[in-house]
Amino acid sequence: MTTPASAKTTPPTGAVVPALKEPPPTEYDGCFGCGDQASDGIRLKHTGLDGKVAETAFTVVEAHQGAPGLAHGGILAAALDEALGSVAWMLGKRYVTGRLETDFLTPVPVGSTVQLRAWCTGVDGRKAYLEGEGHVDGKLAVRAAALFIEVPEEHFEERP
Numbered sequence: 001m002t003t004p005a006s007a008k009t010t011p012p013t014g015a016v017v018p019a020l021k022e023p024p025p026t027e028y029d030g031c032f033g034c035g036d037q038a039s040d041g042i043r044l045k046h047t048g049l050d051g052k053v054a055e056t057a058f059t060v061v062e063a064h065q066g067a068p069g070l071a072h073g074g075i076l077a078a079a080l081d082e083a084l085g086s087v088a089w090m091l092g093k094r095y096v097t098g099r100l101e102t103d104f105l106t107p108v109p110v111g112s113t114v115q116l117r118a119w120c121t122g123v124d125g126r127k128a129y130l131e132g133e134g135h136v137d138g139k140l141a142v143r144a145a146a147l148f149i150e151v152p153e154e155h156f157e158e159r160p
């Protein structure tokens with residue numbers, strides 16, 4: 001595919017691409033992207049791990065509409081962020097999204113199942129570079145490039 005990455009989401013020369021580890025158990029069951037207890041969440045489950053690519057699927061329902069009958073771009077971006085985030089966590093460290101670039105290539109109707117794939121293009125210090133894409137009925141519908149930043153455990157301490 002044509003890479004969607006800008007200069008900020010393209011790994012520098014010398015960045016390494018580590019093999020992915022097993023997905024961690026859901027860290028937080030209230031997570032909008034993957035939490036089992038998030039009542040309005042999209043509950044993505046990541047599968048198809050081959051050491052390089054994570055896969056998941058997301059079905060668009062009425063609550064995800066922007067224009068009548070079509071998925072809101074923000075929900076598609078959230079699904080991509082989650083897919084990319086799962087790859088970042090499979091790098092074995094704690095990361096958060098610093099920058100998320102998205103291309104919306106075709107409208108995605110309610111009822112569609114978006115097949116999502118995500119992978120790492122390089123790690124350089126605290127920075128992890130990730131890309132992903134979503135297909136509907138075999139057609140590329142959305143894609144993303146992102147920069148994730150490694151954070152310490154304290155980043156996730158509960159806030160008042």
Ligand SMILES: CCCCCCCCCC(=O)SCCNC(=O)CCNC(=O)[C@H](O)C(C)(C)COP(=O)(O)OP(=O)(O)OC[C@H]1O[C@@H](n2cnc3c(N)ncnc32)[C@H](O)[C@@H]1OP(=O)(O)O
Nearest residue numbers: 008024026033081082085086089096097098099147149151
């Ligand atoms: C199965 C498990 C699945 C888990 C899935 C999770 C999926 C969801 C993932 C998310 O959505 S996470 C939530 C959304 N993201 C956030 O809330 C992050 C909010 N931002 C921050 O907390 C801080 O800005 C951040 C930790 C990202 C960076 O702050 P720091 O003070 O730690 O680092 P700093 O600002 O010094 O930046 C470190 C480097 O990254 C670079 N950087 C940071 N943000 C950037 C950015 N946005 N664009 C480009 N570069 C960026 C920055 O320039 C610098 O580069 P250099 O080292 O070369 O100087």
